[in-house]
Amino acid sequence: MTDTRGTTDPENWKPLELRPESGRTGAAGIREVLTGIGDFGELLAREKAVVFRDFDVAERDVETAMDLLLPNRLAYTHGTSPRTKLGGNLYTSTEYPQHMTIAMHNELSYSHHWPERLFFYCATTPGSGGATPVVDGGLWLDSLDEEVRDAFAAGIRYTQNLHDGFGLGRGWRQTFETDDRAVVEAFLDQGEFDWKWMPDGGLRVISPIRPATLKHPHSGTEVWFNQADHFHPAALGDETARELAQILPAEELPQSVTFADGGPIPDAYVRHVHDRGLEVAVDVDWRQGDLMVIDNVAVGHGRRPFGGDRRVLVAMSG
Structure with missing residues (x-):
């Protein structure tokens, strides 16, 4: 070897x-x-x-x-x-x-x-x-501006609107790889999600507060560990985000994210996290x-x- x-x-x-x-x-x-x-x-x-x-x-x-x-x-x-x-x-x-x-x-x-x-x-x-970029989570965290790290310190909350077969984004059957509502409900209850079946057969899922960082279980290193930029409309690009905003209110987007207190995450913070991660990868x-x-x-x-x-x-x- x-x-x-x-x-x-x-x-x-x-x-x-x-x-x-x-x-x-x-x-x-x-x-x-x-x-x-x-x-x-x-x-x-x-x-x-x-x-x-x-x-x-x-x-x-x-x-x-x-x-x-x-x-x-x-x-x-x-x-x-x-x-x-x-x-x-x-x-x-x-x-x-x-x-x-x-x-x-x-x-x-x-x-x-x-x-x-x-x-x-x-x-x-x-x-x-087609490379797969990989980034050290501790370096990613350290690369972020202090203002951004501080803003995320209290955690974040994710929302998903999963359709019943037709619509924007993913459906709940795809997401949970099952047709059985009881299986989905058991999974969500285990994770302490707030969830609701919608009149059109879709499913709204709101996470409990999730940390923005995590300590690695073996090394103890604190790492950036969240997907706020993936859930935030700003990650879609300005034009796509504007088009979605004209079609749907924020709470009805296929996925969205807020700070722990429900406050909006500034677009600039999302772009900063997105760009720094790719830069240091x-x-x-x-x-x-x-x-x-x-x-x-x-x-x-x-x-x-x-x-x-x-x-x-x-x-x-x-």
């Missing part, structure tokens, strides 16, 4: 890259590397993100690789991004148009139960661009057969725009 060492210094952090040394590739090569490492969980806790380069894992072997790297795989329950489920709790990565940048975020940080690890697999090399470029595993609390991730084909699959674990 050869590796390109990452660093735990936030200013110079980058993912650890591992490569095969014996010539053995595929899932068998990864198993060989992991045998030499010992406890992969300890390695990931230290390095925050690990990239497996040149192992040339075939798509038919992805499940085997996931079994090695991603115990206790989770469904994408309460997810907000458009994805296609491929089986075995493996999904396509976010299916937003390829010209769009997907800003930095920690998966499901707005919910009450988020994955500890995320797994990425490149099935098709991007024609151009490190791009992970993709080649077919590459894998990456990240600590979902320590590290945020996103997507750069791309041209041509790009197919990256994702999975997550508790």
Whole structure:
């Protein structure tokens, strides 16, 4: 095995890259590397993100690789991004148009139960661009202006309006991967959400107050950990936000966010968080057969725009 060492210094952090040394590739090569490492969980806790380069894992072997790297795989329950489920709790990565940048975020940080690890697999090399930027959550927090950090200190509250099959955004069946209202209600009650079935069959969900930052359970480092910029209309761009505001009042948007006291979050704060996260991120470029595993609390991730084909699959674990 050869590796390109990452660093735990936030200013110079980058993912650890591992490569095969014996010539053995595929899932068998990864198993060989992991045998030499010992406890992969300890390695990931230290390095925050690990990239497996040149192992040339075939798509038919992805499940085997996931079994090695991603115990206790989770469904994408309460997810907000458009994805296609491929089986075995493996999904396509976010299916937003390829010209769009997907800003930095920690998966499901707005919910009450988020994955500890995320797994990425490149099935098709991007024609151009298409990197997955990753950002050290402590560095992201430190990069924000003090005024912004202070404003978010009391926490935030998210609102979702999930349609019954037709409408803007996602429907509640997509979001919770079920047709059973009782299953949805049990999930929301467990998370202490305020929820209401609407006359048109849709579902309004209001979160309890969520923290804007979180202390990592192992390192104790405080990290930026929320998706305020993803839920805020300002993240859509001025023109789209204006068009939505003409159609719907704020409380009826597919998703929105306020400060803990219900006060509006200024557009400038949202753009600041969005821009700083992307500015301090490190791009992970993709080649077919590459894998990456990240600590979902320590590290945020996103997507750069791309041209041509790009197919990256994702999975997550508790």
